[in-house]
Amino acid sequence: xxxxxxxxxxxxxxxxxxxxxxxxxxxxxxxxxWVEPIMRVAHEEPAPTQVASRxxxxxxAPGAPFDLTQRPGEHPLMPALRLAKGSLATIDNTIRDYxxxxxxxERIDGELMDQExxxxxxxxxxxxxxxxxxxxxxxxECMYVEGPNGTNGKLLARDCGFRRKLGVFELDxxxxxxxxxxxxxxxxxxxxxxxDELVMVASNDVQFGECEVQHLQTELGPxxxxxxxVTLLDVTHPVERRNFRFHKARVYxxxxxxxxxxxxAYLWPERPGEAPPLEETYTYMNLKVNNGFTDADFSRxxxxxxxx
Numbered sequence: 001x002x003x004x005x006x007x008x009x010x011x012x013x014x015x016x017x018x019x020x021x022x023x024x025x026x027x028x029x030x031x032x033x034w035v036e037p038i039m040r041v042a043h044e045e046p047a048p049t050q051v052a053s054r055x056x057x058x059x060x061a062p063g064a065p066f067d068l069t070q071r072p073g074e075h076p077l078m079p080a081l082r083l084a085k086g087s088l089a090t091i092d093n094t095i096r097d098y099x100x101x102x103x104x105x106e107r108i109d110g111e112l113m114d115q116e117x118x119x120x121x122x123x124x125x126x127x128x129x130x131x132x133x134x135x136x137x138x139x140x141e142c143m144y145v146e147g148p149n150g151t152n153g154k155l156l157a158r159d160c161g162f163r164r165k166l167g168v169f170e171l172d173x174x175x176x177x178x179x180x181x182x183x184x185x186x187x188x189x190x191x192x193x194x195x196d197e198l199v200m201v202a203s204n205d206v207q208f209g210e211c212e213v214q215h216l217q218t219e220l221g222p223x224x225x226x227x228x229x230v231t232l233l234d235v236t237h238p239v240e241r242r243n244f245r246f247h248k249a250r251v252y253x254x255x256x257x258x259x260x261x262x263x264x265a266y267l268w269p270e271r272p273g274e275a276p277p278l279e280e281t282y283t284y285m286n287l288k289v290n291n292g293f294t295d296a297d298f299s300r301x302x303x304x305x306x307x308x
Contacts, residue, residue: 065255066231068215076213080233080251081202087259088195095259097123097293098191101134103283106183107267112278113181121297122190128298129189130305139164141306144173144186145298155186158306168306183280191259191284198260201245205235208243212236220252220262221285229255230262240268247276254287261287 066086068079099122105115117135122128126146133140139160147153155173158164171178173185187193205211214234221227231253237244245265252262262283266276296302 065229065258066253068231068233075206075211077202077206077211077235080213080215080235081199081206083231083233083253084195084198084202084251084260087253088192088199090258091124091192091195095124095192095289097121097291098287098289099291100284100287102131102189103285104281105278106280107278108181108183120189121291121293123293123298124192127187128293129186130298131186131189133160137161142186143298143300143305146187152187156300156306168300191261191287194260194263194282198251198263205237205244208241210237210239210241210244212238217255231255246279257287257289261285 066083068083070076070079100120102118102120103115104118106113114136116133116137118131118133120132121130128145129143131140131142137160141156141158143156145153152173155171155178156168157171157178158168159166169177173187179185212235216232216234218230218232219227220230233251233253235249235251237247240247247268248264248266250262250264251260253259254261262281264281265279267279269276300306
């Protein structure tokens with residue numbers, strides 16, 4: 001189903017019992033998971049490095065918060081498509097803006113890039129983004145505000161390190177410099193763009209067979225901190241076809257916020273028995289919605305931004 005555009009973020013998971021998890025292919029795939037440092041907001045000191053967002057076995061959730069029942073005769077992906085459409089409606093109707101720590105890793109021209117971590121502010125109307133990178137290029141800043149009537153605005157960017165002295169650049173968000181080392185432009189960043197893409201790709205995939213879907217209740221979050229319950233959707237296309245963008249995708253839906261907070265996509269293995277290579281993953285942690293962001297939060301004149 002899901003291949004996401006921009007780059008997307010996270011919180012938590014409540015799991016099936018360890019004995020039950022150990023018996024399924026999906027569960028076995030969870031045992032060696034990714035680790036990430038937890039960072040606080042921009043301009044604050046980073047929290048001590050910890051293992052984050054690890055899927056851990058635990059007590060089964062009391063009940064699924066979403067109806068993922070496959071109706072008679074329908075494609076196995078249809079329940080997930082309905083859930084994605086519901087998430088999109090939730091974003092459109094109830095979320096005006098949000099802040100988060102975003103984790104992103106993408107494969108570009110066959111090479112898997114280093115993971116990037118950034119503190120972000122996003123406003124939906126007009127679409128506006130502020131980013132302060134925490135790793136690996138701590139101090140890099142980007143800002144984008146949509147132009148009138150949905151036209152592209154300018155991407156403001158300032159690098160870190162010695163290049164910071166070069167000042168703030170105005171770039172075409174789709175231009176060569178802005179897209180260097182990026183799979184998607186900044187205009188495709190955020191949970192709304194991610195959910196839009198999930199709906200689009202799932203709508204395509206339900207036209208074809210060869211699709212396996214699993215779902216479970218688990219939790220996602222810091223190793224030693226508070227974890228959030230999520231619904232994990234695991235979608236697999238066993239056979240490589242031109243119709244499909246990925247071999248396997250995993251989407252983590254926050255049970256309370258009812259929106260995707262992590263997405264992973266994997267390509268088909270080159271040889272039988274090999275692990276599928278990661279194509280892209282986006283995670284939104286520490287998600288805080290409806291902060292009441294104003295134009296000042298996306299202004300070049302904000303004294304907290306682009307400081308010397």
